[in-house]
Amino acid sequence: MKALVIGGAGPTGPFIINGLRERGYDVAMLHRGAHELPENPPEIEHIHTDPHFRETLDEGLDGRKFDLVIATYGRMRVIADALIGKTGRLIAVGGAVGYRGMMQPNANTPSGMPIPTREDAQRIASREEFEFGWLIRHTEDVVMGNHAAGHYNATMFRYPIVYGPNSIRSLEWPVMKRVQARRRQIILPEGGLAVLSRGYAENMAHAVLLAVDKPEASAGKIYNCADEQGLTVGQWVQMIARAMEWEFEICSLPGSFAYSAADFLLYHNSVYHQIMDIAAIRRDLGYRDAVPMTQAIPRTINWMLEQRPFSTPMDYAMEDRLLDVYNQTMARLREIPFTAAPVHHSYAHPKLPGEGLDHRNR
Amino acid sequence: MTPGPNRHKTNAGKTGEQMGKDMKALVVGGTGPTGPYLVNGLIARGYEVAMMHRGTHELDENPPEVEHIHVDPHFRETIDPVLKGRKFDIVIATYGRIRVIAEALIGLTPRLITIGGPPSYRGMTNPKDNFPHGMPIPTPENAQRIESAEEAYFGWMIRQTEDTVLGFHAAGHYNATIFRYPMVYGPHAIGSLEWLIMKRAQDKRRQLALADSGLTIISRGYAENMAHAVLLAVDKPGASAGKIYNCADEQSATIGQWAQIIARCMDWEFEICGIPDAYAHTSRDLLALDSSTHHQLLDLYQIRHDLGYQDVVPMQEAIARTVAWTLKHKPDNDGKFASRADPLNYAMEDKLLAIYNEAAAKMQKIPFTRKEVHHPYPHPKVAGQVRDHRNR
Numbered sequence: 001m002k003a004l005v006i007g008g009a010g011p012t013g014p015f016i017i018n019g020l021r022e023r024g025y026d027v028a029m030l031h032r033g034a035h036e037l038p039e040n041p042p043e044i045e046h047i048h049t050d051p052h053f054r055e056t057l058d059e060g061l062d063g064r065k066f067d068l069v070i071a072t073y074g075r076m077r078v079i080a081d082a083l084i085g086k087t088g089r090l091i092a093v094g095g096a097v098g099y100r101g102m103m104q105p106n107a108n109t110p111s112g113m114p115i116p117t118r119e120d121a122q123r124i125a126s127r128e129e130f131e132f133g134w135l136i137r138h139t140e141d142v143v144m145g146n147h148a149a150g151h152y153n154a155t156m157f158r159y160p161i162v163y164g165p166n167s168i169r170s171l172e173w174p175v176m177k178r179v180q181a182r183r184r185q186i187i188l189p190e191g192g193l194a195v196l197s198r199g200y201a202e203n204m205a206h207a208v209l210l211a212v213d214k215p216e217a218s219a220g221k222i223y224n225c226a227d228e229q230g231l232t233v234g235q236w237v238q239m240i241a242r243a244m245e246w247e248f249e250i251c252s253l254p255g256s257f258a259y260s261a262a263d264f265l266l267y268h269n270s271v272y273h274q275i276m277d278i279a280a281i282r283r284d285l286g287y288r289d290a291v292p293m294t295q296a297i298p299r300t301i302n303w304m305l306e307q308r309p310f311s312t313p314m315d316y317a318m319e320d321r322l323l324d325v326y327n328q329t330m331a332r333l334r335e336i337p338f339t340a341a342p343v344h345h346s347y348a349h350p351k352l353p354g355e356g357l358d359h360r361n362r
Numbered sequence: 363m364t365p366g367p368n369r370h371k372t373n374a375g376k377t378g379e380q381m382g383k384d385m386k387a388l389v390v391g392g393t394g395p396t397g398p399y400l401v402n403g404l405i406a407r408g409y410e411v412a413m414m415h416r417g418t419h420e421l422d423e424n425p426p427e428v429e430h431i432h433v434d435p436h437f438r439e440t441i442d443p444v445l446k447g448r449k450f451d452i453v454i455a456t457y458g459r460i461r462v463i464a465e466a467l468i469g470l471t472p473r474l475i476t477i478g479g480p481p482s483y484r485g486m487t488n489p490k491d492n493f494p495h496g497m498p499i500p501t502p503e504n505a506q507r508i509e510s511a512e513e514a515y516f517g518w519m520i521r522q523t524e525d526t527v528l529g530f531h532a533a534g535h536y537n538a539t540i541f542r543y544p545m546v547y548g549p550h551a552i553g554s555l556e557w558l559i560m561k562r563a564q565d566k567r568r569q570l571a572l573a574d575s576g577l578t579i580i581s582r583g584y585a586e587n588m589a590h591a592v593l594l595a596v597d598k599p600g601a602s603a604g605k606i607y608n609c610a611d612e613q614s615a616t617i618g619q620w621a622q623i624i625a626r627c628m629d630w631e632f633e634i635c636g637i638p639d640a641y642a643h644t645s646r647d648l649l650a651l652d653s654s655t656h657h658q659l660l661d662l663y664q665i666r667h668d669l670g671y672q673d674v675v676p677m678q679e680a681i682a683r684t685v686a687w688t689l690k691h692k693p694d695n696d697g698k699f700a701s702r703a704d705p706l707n708y709a710m711e712d713k714l715l716a717i718y719n720e721a722a723a724k725m726q727k728i729p730f731t732r733k734e735v736h737h738p739y740p741h742p743k744v745a746g747q748v749r750d751h752r753n754r
Contacts, residue, residue, distance in 0.1 A: 053745035110619035193577035235494035333641035
């Protein structure tokens with residue numbers, strides 16, 4: 001059995017490649033060759049070509065046939081067409097950016113994505129609405145169109161923020177640098193309450209491999225995938241800190257002013273939730289985390305510290321200016337006298353039999 | 363009506379006969395928001411329905427032919443005399459002291475569905491008992507529960523009740539199913555939280571102070587949806603046997619989104635102002651029992667998977683209906699807010715907003731240029747280049 005992995009040098013690549021080999025596949029990797037990973041075994045074939053263009057793909061794939069192709073990198077809509085006639089099974093990896101509201105929260109009412117976001121949630125409807133999201137959506141339509149036309153059995157995955165060894169941009173490091181600098185206060189937009197679905201590389205590769213094992217159940221489907229347990233930005237920051245034996249005081253600023261947090265947030269200042277509903281992948285493919293998030297984060301931190309030291313100098317001047325305002329504001333807020341009203345369960349629950357109303361006269 | 367035992371039975375057996383047998387159901391409670399949907403849902407399924415409740419109030423939505431057993435469902439000594447010699451094909455217990463009811467019903471029914479809540483989960487009332495703080499997102503039914511009375515008394519009681527009911531199931535006394543109701547809203551909900559927002563819209567308050575901008579997600583359930591969830595267990599006794607289910611609307615909202623939806627129903631829009639949690643005093647009533655900003659998002663996988671649960675009324679429509687009902691019926695909110703001289707507390711909110719506006723003005727003066735953001739992977743634009751246009 002022959003399998004082709006397009007990409008393979010990203011964080012989920014080695015888990016996918018080794019997972020295919022365990023399943024008995026003879027694996028080839030098609031990628032630019034700009035970098036390699038030691039986790040990929042030396043005996044696999046490398047096809048070094050650019051998977052963004054028809055001409056380079058056709059060159060690299062001339063006369064080849066594969067029982068299975070997993071495409072994780074390149075220009076997927078081009079790859080999808082280039083593979084017609086070359087494979088009976090395509091698993092393609094995309095992202096959640098095709099959902100309306102992910103990048104432009106105000107496009108939905110109420111603002112933000114549905115909580116949680118299901119695979120059938122509204123997608124970007126036109127190029128004018130949002131080009132990047134439209135291209136992702138269009139790619140899904142091309143792949144699924146080729147499936148419907150009978151060119152191959154296709155399944156797609158919408159990867160979340162992927163973390164773990166070999167992730168291309170460590171969002172963890174700017175937080176880790178703050179720990180190393182022994183900074184106690186950290187500014188997070190709105191207390192860091194935004195939940196962003198993330199997926200540990202090994203878990204996401206496991207999700208993809210489940211579709212390898214279950215071609216029928218996953219035929220023609222698009223799946224969200226993410227770790228089973230989601231995290232707020234604040235929880236994620238505290239998990240990183242704990243892995244380094246540190247604890248932050250989280251300082252809440254309005255999202256529009258929490259500039260310094262852009263160091264470790266994707267795209268915008270994360271005051272909207274991005275929670276992927278993973279019921280479909282659990283139901284159809286029996287997905288469960290291979291590594292729970294509580295272990296995946298410390299593993300990631302340790303790997304970063306050992307394998308990928310981060311030397312870029314940090315600039316905390318902005319964060320310090322904002323912290324000044326924050327600390328002054330907190331002092332003002334602290335001066336307001338307030339006693340919280342007691343909270344009771346809202347239903348009457350009598351303590352003694354025979355009383356008409358309960359002890360709170362309800 | 364006076365509380366206490368007071369049976370008045372009327373003939374409601376017609377639909378039962380159509381089903382070919384005389385099926386009897388007991389609803390304990392029945393005058394809360396989900397009550398009429400449960401009672402009418404059972405009648406629609408051919409049951410002859412009796413309601414057991416204190417009788418301190420009644421709802422017009424419950425049909426007159428339903429038998430009322432007026433007794434306090436918190437105590438064996440009050441329950442036992444009125445249930446003596448009675449048998450029910452099914453009992454849905456939504457109110458009272460469920461662990462007492464569960465015991466009292468042994469031998470009286472082969473099927474018991476009880477309603478509890480999520481405070482049995484560790485982290486709901488004491489978020490710092492979990493690490494990371496708060497409940498798992500989302501919280502599945504098998505998440506860690508409260509372990510002792512010392513840890514959290516109320517949660518421990520709820521947990522013990524769950525154990526009692528499922529213990530009786532395991533002992534073969536009856537087939538039991540438990541639902542963990544979220545914050546239930548809709549007509550007749552006790553203490554309308556919507557009203558706190560609606561009044562602000564009516565008073566044309568533009569700025570709304572919410573803890574951390576109202577980013578907290580709280581699972582809520584529209585009464586009709588939650589009753590539908592329970593009725594699915596009536597229809598599927600095999601699939602739901604011995605199970606505990608979370609239930610909530612399929613789509614959740616943050617407190618900020620919920621306020622936005624309510625405002626929109628009233629042709630208003632708020633500017634939401636984020637106040638750090640510790641000092642967001644006027645937000646406290648809007649949060650769940652524990653008053654913290656931690657999320658309480660219940661995982662609905664199980665009920666969707668086992669019972670095919672789907673909302674009958676989608677969340678945004680359900681909120682609109684709730685707002686319309688509240689405007690029409692003008693509930694006095696004496697349940698939840700009776701002890702407050704001023705539950706709206708505009709004076710406090712104005713103080714918080716003044717400080718917020720001052721801080722925002724200061725931060726506005728700090729110059730900042732956002733960096734251009736690119737997708738982190740290189741994606742070449744032209745064939746034949748080793749590196750892309752960003753030299754990656």
